[in-house]
Amino acid sequence: MSLEPGLITAALLGLLILSAVLSAARTALAEASRTRLSELHKKGEARAERVLALLDSEERTSGALALWHGAVLILAGAVAVLLIEYFAVLPEKLAAAVILVLAFAFFGFALPKAHAAARPEAVAMGLCSIIFAMIAVTGAMASTADKAARAMLRQTGDDGPQDGQSVHEELRETIDLHIKEGTVIKNDRDMLSGILAMQDLEVSDIMVHRTKMTMIDGAEDAKDIVAKVLKSGHTRIPVWKDSPDNIIGVLHAKNLFSAFQKHNGDANKIDIEDILLPPWFVPDTRAIPDQLNAFLKRKSHFAIVVDEYGEVQGLVTLEDIIEEIVGDIKDEHDAVASGVRPKPDGSYLVDGAVPIRDLNRAFDWTLPDDEANTIAGLVIHEARMIPDVDQAFVFHGFRFEILKKRHHQITALRMSPVKRDEVSD
Numbered sequence: 001m002s003l004e005p006g007l008i009t010a011a012l013l014g015l016l017i018l019s020a021v022l023s024a025a026r027t028a029l030a031e032a033s034r035t036r037l038s039e040l041h042k043k044g045e046a047r048a049e050r051v052l053a054l055l056d057s058e059e060r061t062s063g064a065l066a067l068w069h070g071a072v073l074i075l076a077g078a079v080a081v082l083l084i085e086y087f088a089v090l091p092e093k094l095a096a097a098v099i100l101v102l103a104f105a106f107f108g109f110a111l112p113k114a115h116a117a118a119r120p121e122a123v124a125m126g127l128c129s130i131i132f133a134m135i136a137v138t139g140a141m142a143s144t145a146d147k148a149a150r151a152m153l154r155q156t157g158d159d160g161p162q163d164g165q166s167v168h169e170e171l172r173e174t175i176d177l178h179i180k181e182g183t184v185i186k187n188d189r190d191m192l193s194g195i196l197a198m199q200d201l202e203v204s205d206i207m208v209h210r211t212k213m214t215m216i217d218g219a220e221d222a223k224d225i226v227a228k229v230l231k232s233g234h235t236r237i238p239v240w241k242d243s244p245d246n247i248i249g250v251l252h253a254k255n256l257f258s259a260f261q262k263h264n265g266d267a268n269k270i271d272i273e274d275i276l277l278p279p280w281f282v283p284d285t286r287a288i289p290d291q292l293n294a295f296l297k298r299k300s301h302f303a304i305v306v307d308e309y310g311e312v313q314g315l316v317t318l319e320d321i322i323e324e325i326v327g328d329i330k331d332e333h334d335a336v337a338s339g340v341r342p343k344p345d346g347s348y349l350v351d352g353a354v355p356i357r358d359l360n361r362a363f364d365w366t367l368p369d370d371e372a373n374t375i376a377g378l379v380i381h382e383a384r385m386i387p388d389v390d391q392a393f394v395f396h397g398f399r400f401e402i403l404k405k406r407h408h409q410i411t412a413l414r415m416s417p418v419k420r421d422e423v424s425d
Contacts, residue, residue, distance in 0.1 A: 005083065005086050008079055008082050008083045008086075009083065011079050012076060012079050012080060012083065012100070015072055015075060015076040015079065016076070016103060016104060016107055016108050018068075018072050019069065019072050019073065019076065019104060019108035019109070020107060020108050020109075020111070020112040021112070021127065021130060022065055022068055022069045022072060023069075023108060023109050023112040023113050023116070024112035024113065024115060024116040024123055024127065025065060025116070025123075025124070025127045025130070025131050026062070026065050026066075026069070027112070027113045027116035027117050027120065027123075028116040028117075028120040028121075028123035028124035028127065029051075029054060029055065029058075029061060029062070029065075029120075029124055029131075030120075031116065031117050031120035032051060032055065032120040032121050032124045033120070033121065034052065034055060036121050037051055037052050037055075037121055037124075038052070040121065040125075045125070047125035047126075047128055048121070048125060050125075050128045050129075050132070051121070051124045051125055051128050054124075054128065054131060054132075054135075060135065061131065061135060064134055064135040064137075064138045065131065065134065065135075067138045068134050068138060073104075076104065080097070080100050083096065083100075084096050084097055084100075199287075199288075199289060201287070201288040201324070202284065202285050202286060202287055202288065203282060203283070203284050203285070203286045203287075203288065203291050203305055203316050204284035204285065204305065204313065204314075204373075205288070205373050206288065206316065206320045206321065206323075206324060206355075207284070207305045207313065207314035207315060207316040207320065208314050208315050208316070208317075208320070209313070209314045209353065210244075210312055210313055210314050211353075211409070212314075212353060213238065213314060213315055214228075214232045214234055214237055215237065215238050215239070215240055215244060215247075216228055216229075216237050216238070216239045216240070216251060217239075217240060217241075218239045218240060218241045218248060218249075218272055218273060218276075219241065221267075221268070222267040222268060222269075222270040222271075222272055223267040223268065225251070225256075225267075225272060226256065226260065226267050229251065229253055229256055234253070235252065235253050235254070236250050236251070236252055236253070236277075236302045237250065237251045237253075238250055238251075238279065238304060238315065239251050239272065239276055244312065245310075245311055245312050247279050247304055247312060248273065248276065248279070249273070249276025249277055249278060249279055250276060250277045250278075250279055250302060250304075251272065251275070251276055251277075252275075252277055255275040255276075255277070256270075256272075256275060258275075259274075259275050279304050280298070280300060280302070280303045280304065281303070281304050281305075281306050281310075282294070282303045282304070282305055282306070282316065283305075283306065283307075283308070284305050284306065284307050284313050284314075285308075288321060288324065291303075291316065291321065292318075292321050295318045295321070301317050301318030301319065302315065302317050302318075303315065303316050303317075324357070338354070338358070339351035339353065339354040339358075340354060340359065340362070345416075346416065346417060347414050347415060347416040347417075348414070348415045348416075349403070349412065349413075349414055350375055350412070350413055350414070350415055351375075351411065351412060352374060352375060352376030352409065352410040352411045352412060352413060353374050353376065353411075354374060354375050355369075355373055355374055355375075356368070356369040356372065356373065356374065356375055356378055357369055357373075359375060366396075367396055367398075368396065375413065375415075376409070376410035376411075376413070379393065379400050379402070379410060379413065380410070382395045382396075386408050386410075387402045387410065388402065388405070389402050389403065389404065389405055390402065394418055397417060397418060398415045398416060398417055398418060399414075399415070399416040399417075399418050400413055400414075400415055401413060401414040401416070
């Protein structure tokens with residue numbers, strides 16, 4: 001006995017709704033934030049606790065929902081075949097098949113998925129009772145299938161997915177949530193964000209570039225070296241011989257002045273090489289947390305950075321790493337941010353070598369730093385060229401005007417905030 005078209009259509013509509021519910025549920029659980037759910041639970045939302053319970057048994061939950069979704073689609077395909085049989089000619093059958101596929105693709109997948117992704121916590125709480133009911137029916141079967149699949153993967157040497165980044169993402173979400181609620185002040189936020197950002201940074205991202213390094217030629221007269229050390233204001237200065245890439249040691253101001261005093265102020269009697277500290281070379285690709293541990297282990301806080309070919313790229317200090325956490329360490333004579341001078345008209349004169357992260361931290365901007373470390377590098381990346389003096393570009397909410405260049409290096413520029421309607425592509 002054949003089924004009535006109306007009954008078949010009703011069955012397809014029910015399966016379409018069930019597919020939409022499953023798509024929304026799976027997306028909501030995948031996108032939901034444990035941090036936000038915990039905050040909602042603290043405020044008395046009982047359903048948030050139920051969603052957290054689903055997330056705690058993630059494998060069982062996702063397996064059960066996947067099993068349900070697969071069954072729904074298979075059943076929908078079988079019912080669709082029954083409906084298509086009622087059409088007499090091939091063009092009508094093809095048109096009916098296309099309409100059904102599009103309906104399931106849009107209303108059964110795309111639309112509910114987009115809705116759930118936009119407000120995952122609300123959707124997850126709204127559907128948690130349905131999800132629990134589905135798990136009660138197929139949870140044991142899904143768990144058995146999941147264990148069998150993992151056993152097969154272990155035989156091939158695959159231990160399954162890794163979730164190494166989830167903790168950092170949750171911490172970032174927690175910080176953002178407390179900022180929105182006003183329970184975390186800017187300085188605390190910057191420090192917490194700086195600690196998390198360290199995990200993604202390498203030594204090359206925070207080092208003092210070789211073009212900004214103060215270095216001393218070991219062949220110079222001791223009197224000239226003393227004058228340079230006094231003028232530099234640095235405690236430790238790399239010393240080179242024959243070539244700037246051939247660093248033979250690090251001159252510590254304390255050792256220099258001790259030798260100066262020992263020889264009754266006669267700089268000509270000082271042998272600079274005798275008082276140098278051995279240089280410590282580190283690779284520019286070393287992760288910042290690893291370099292921090294290395295500083296602590298060696299009880300040192302000054303290192304020369306080299307690339308894979310052994311060429312000097314810059315230097316890094318313990319202070320550089322600390323500044324990534326607490327911000328730029330400056331005294332009462334420093335500007336708002338090192339290398340930045342605010343102007344009365346609202347613009348900023350900025351050295352090209354100023355790190356983007358320092359600007360974002362000092363002025364609460366959101367300039368991207370994933371493609372470039374310095375503001376000059378950002379301009380070159382966005383302009384896709386090396387600009388000339390007086391050229392100007394508008395992007396990321398600012399107008400960037402090139403003021404000075406040295407060879408192919410942007411050394412100074414003016415940044416002016418622009419209104420949204422002034423920003424061009």
